[in-house]
Amino acid sequence: xxxxxxITDVTGITVGHYTDVENGTGCTVILCEExxxxxxxxxxxxxxxxxxxxxxxxxxxxWVNGIVLTGGSAFGLDSPGxxxxxxxxxxxxxxxxxxxxxxxxxxxxxxLGFINHAVRPTGDNGYTAAENxxxxxxxxxxxxxxxxxxxxxxxAASSIKGGVGTASVQLPSGATVGALIVVNAIGGVVDxxxxxxxxxxQTDDGFADSIDLMINSPxxxxxxxxxxxIGVVATDAPLDKIGAxxxxxxxQDGIALTVRPSHTANDxxxxxxxxxxxxxEPVPGDVLHAAALKAxxxxxxxxxxxxxxxxxxxxxxxxxxxRSAEGPAE
Numbered sequence: 001x002x003x004x005x006x007i008t009d010v011t012g013i014t015v016g017h018y019t020d021v022e023n024g025t026g027c028t029v030i031l032c033e034e035x036x037x038x039x040x041x042x043x044x045x046x047x048x049x050x051x052x053x054x055x056x057x058x059x060x061x062x063w064v065n066g067i068v069l070t071g072g073s074a075f076g077l078d079s080p081g082x083x084x085x086x087x088x089x090x091x092x093x094x095x096x097x098x099x100x101x102x103x104x105x106x107x108x109x110x111x112l113g114f115i116n117h118a119v120r121p122t123g124d125n126g127y128t129a130a131e132n133x134x135x136x137x138x139x140x141x142x143x144x145x146x147x148x149x150x151x152x153x154x155x156a157a158s159s160i161k162g163g164v165g166t167a168s169v170q171l172p173s174g175a176t177v178g179a180l181i182v183v184n185a186i187g188g189v190v191d192x193x194x195x196x197x198x199x200x201x202q203t204d205d206g207f208a209d210s211i212d213l214m215i216n217s218p219x220x221x222x223x224x225x226x227x228x229x230i231g232v233v234a235t236d237a238p239l240d241k242i243g244a245x246x247x248x249x250x251x252q253d254g255i256a257l258t259v260r261p262s263h264t265a266n267d268x269x270x271x272x273x274x275x276x277x278x279x280x281e282p283v284p285g286d287v288l289h290a291a292a293l294k295a296x297x298x299x300x301x302x303x304x305x306x307x308x309x310x311x312x313x314x315x316x317x318x319x320x321x322x323r324s325a326e327g328p329a330e
Contacts, residue, residue: 051105071121
């Protein structure tokens, strides 16, 4: 698949990271220059989140000021507090008298033990990520993707490095749909255009098919949650809260196309939808949903392409190179 662009191609969106390479964790902040209508969908059975109930279409809040994606599992949910503090200092949020209350939903990935389980993103780290937010940002081993891995069905030694990826789609109408995804899945990653496994459990014969492994050699149930693909799909097309929720649903379809298997009992796959509404004309929902699917699949492939070997887990490119150097299995 050919992919290009960034979530920040959507007018009004900026991204910042806090990255701790030494300890293998971090957090990523997606900020909205103006309040954005928002929704979400969870398809994984093991999510970790904060302030997501306000995104229910029946909840009174219609918009948010940003989204936090963080490592550290439940412990990492301290980091959104730093983003709230950063925005409060700047008068951003719902106004109550002299107070401003920023609305910042968040979701987590499980990266505990990738390098150091005792170090998790803090409120101060979230504040730093918000300070760093801009239209230009790195992908791969950064932010919430620092400790992310994929293709884990044959164990950690055969897994592949995941990370943060981004892509965008420009529509003929001039509207934009962009995605930023943190890829930390138990499943492998497939290019949906070609069917090629671009990141799978390593074997002597190349990347294994994770779907076949799940059917024929299912992993033991270890009773805890080590995975999750999370992210944001944003558009400048005007959407209400229900429209933003449906945009998130389309983003989940992008995960299902690219991460195989996805939405498992040990994944907390969560997608947020954002509409900045800066594009003047409405766009049909089905057009936006098709673009969201393409942006999410592109962002996932970008995450795998951008990731580098870290913490003893090889990038997909390094794993392929190492196998080629060893020659075909006899």
